[in-house]
Amino acid sequence: MAQKRGATLKFQICLGRAAWIAAVAVLMLVTMEPTESRGQSSENNAPPQAVFGPDKGTLVICGGGILPEALRGKVVELAGGEHARVVVISTASQTADTPDIETYVAWWRQQKLAEMTILHTRSRDMADTEQFVEPLTRATGVWFMGGNQAWLIDTYSGTRTETEMHKLLERGGVIGGTSAGAAVMTKTMIRRGSPTAEVGRGFGFLDGAVVDQHFVRRMRQDRLLKVIEQQPTLVGLGIDEGTALLVQGRRLSVLGDSEVRVCFARTESREPLIESLRNGDKADMRALCRVALTRQQPRVQRLLTAPQVSEGTLVIVGGDAVPNEATERFVAAAGGTDATIALMSIDGESSEVADAELMDRLRKAGVKSVQRVEVTSRQQADDPKLAALLKTIGGIWLCGARPDSFVESCLGTGxxxxxxxxxxxxGVIGGTAAGGLMQGDFLLNASPIPTKRMMMDGYDRGFGFLPGVAIAQRWQKGETPLELTQLQQEHPQVVGLGIEDSTALIVRGHTMEVVGKNQVAVLDGASDSASPRSSVLQAGDRYDFKDRARVSRKESE
Known part of the structure; x- marks a missing residue:
């Protein structure tokens, strides 16, 4: 139900985990389409698997080898420190039934914990008894020792032991493991075998991925790529020795001395893709799954047309500072001060202050009716109430810091x-920061995954209100933005626009005009020359996309 809070309208939808996963499946359906289908969602893609880790708890997935003390220490910290009640499951180890096990649990015994229990059996019947699982019912943390991951699954899957581990995560606990203890974390796991792996069922603490451990040290990249090639919607997570991947919901972060390699499968139209995450790097599991699903789609040749806004007006700002003239032109294009204007906020509550400043700016320009609408999910973006609210609006200003948030929340939606x-x-569409970038056809450096790649599958296209164009912001004066130069090498027909801070473009028809304090760089490869043609525009200059030429204000008048 729409609720009003100040000048903000929120469309609130409460979703359980299953419903949210289904919603993410819809999110994944939007991939590259021909220009004619912009604004329409694709309905032909198979839904992906669930894409989240534990809603409340944490996974600490270690790649084996000699672990820095900080990694196991992280498990203790998340389990409650001195108040932690930790269960160490030794079943994967060959020494589990011998006195030698004490060598491998000595570190845990040395910690100041409220309680530490070693749990082990090789009997499924025993693992399914109330007595055996009793330590797990009060535990705040679990640690899987390394060894043979198949022994863990064959003993505990489908028993009360597995059930209690899931309950531990539901109450906010932590489950960590190394080597074999890492392999069992996912729904689909590698049981054994090299170079060809035997795949089976894991515990499913993390969905949408498959983990391989000792990854760099034992050169297991080819093994993991073969696994995900058979199940290409899965993301491969190759964790090296001395390194851990922390999973909290959809959020991933890396700790340790080496790296985690994120692997995407070879497809009919794409080669395998591997990205490296190192200590301190973060990623988003939903974003990774979006990339994996997008890569299953055949590459569609974009039908590029000459940049033109055939109806209405665009106001595209470089950064967050809106020039006064851009505000005035936006208001005029919306229908004047009597028009109703909406701020569409993608970042929700985190951007309320910045959005309020923009609303004040519009009111000072004389606008009588300004309202802020939060659209932070695809459910909100497709809500009929939003359509009813905006059906007579004269102008929409797109607000948001991250283009990937726009992609995930709005691309291809209502x-x-x-x-x-x-x-x-x-009417008129305006935008600051990511709200400006999204008005172009191609998205640059919009990947939520740390990468040196200029464009990432699933995060490489904007709304295309200005077709055939890619936009870069906050570039250094006097230099053509590097991403535009790289873009020209791969897509010479695309026009690149680099907009400095406190500068904006006003685009109508096939003409754009620069307003504000600084400059705009234009890089256009659609010419007979061997190298792209570049121009630098000052405030008051105009550029004709049809003639591919810069004209001064005097010439245009």
Whole structure:
């Protein structure tokens, strides 16, 4: 139900885990389409698997070898420190039934814990008894020792032991493990075998991925790539020795001395893709799964047309500082001070202060009706109440810091179509930061995954309100943005626009005009020359996309 809080309208939808996973499946459906289908969701893609780790708890997935003390210490910390009640499961170890096991649990015995229990059996019947699982019912943390991961699964899967471990995560506990204890974390796991792996069922603490351990040290990349090639919607997570991957919900972070390699399968249209995450790097599991699913789609040749806004007006700001003239032009294009204007906020509560400043700016420009609408999910973006609210709006200002948030929340949804409807009525779409980048056709450096790649599958296209264009912001004066130069090498027909801070573009028809304090770089490879043609525009200059030429204000008048 729509709720009003100040000047903000929120469309709140409460989703359980299963419903949210289904919603993410819908999110994944939007991939690259021909220009004619912009604003429409694809319905032909198979839904992905669930993509989250524990909602409340944490996984500490270690790649084996000699672990820095900080990794196991992280498990103790998350389990409650001196108040922690830790269960060490030794079943994967060959020494589990011998006195030698004490050598491997000595570190845990040395910690100041409220309680430490070693849990082990090789009997499924025993693992399914109330007496055996009793330590798990009060535990705040579990640690899986290394060894043979198949022994863990064959003993505990489908028993009360497994059930209690899931309950531990549900109450906010932590489950860590190394080597074999890492392999069992996912729903699909590698049981054994090299170079060809035998795959089976894991405990499913993390969905949408498959883990391989000792990854760099034992050169297991080819093994993992073969596994995900058979199940290409899975993301391969190769964790090296001395390194851990922390999983909290959809959030991933890396700790340790080496790396975690994120692997995507070879597909009919793409080679395998491997990205490296190191200590301190973070990633998003939902984003990784979006990349994996997008890569299953055949590459579609974009039908590039000459940049033109055939109806309505665009106001594209470089960064967050909006020039006064850009505000005035936006208000005029929306229908004047009597028009109703909406701020579409993608970042939700985290951007309330910045959004309020923009709303004040619009009110000072004379606008009487300004409202802020939060659209932080695809459910909100497709809510009929949003369509009813915006059906007569004269202008929409897109607010958001991260282009990947726009992609995940709005691309191919009703919210995008509402923006197109505003333009079709002769209105105006404005945008700061990511809200400006999204108005172009191609997205650059929008990947939520740490990468040196300029474009990432699933995060490489904007709304395309200005077709055939890619936009870069906050570039250094006097230099063509590097990402635009790289783009020209791969897509010479695309026009690259680099917009400095406190500068904006006003685009109508096939002409754009620069307003504000600084400059705009234009890089256009659609010419007969061997190298792209570049121009630097100052405030007051205009550029004609049809003639591919810069014209001064005097010439245009």
């Amino acid at each position: 919210a995008e179509q509402l923006c197109r409807d505003v333009l079709r009525r002769g």
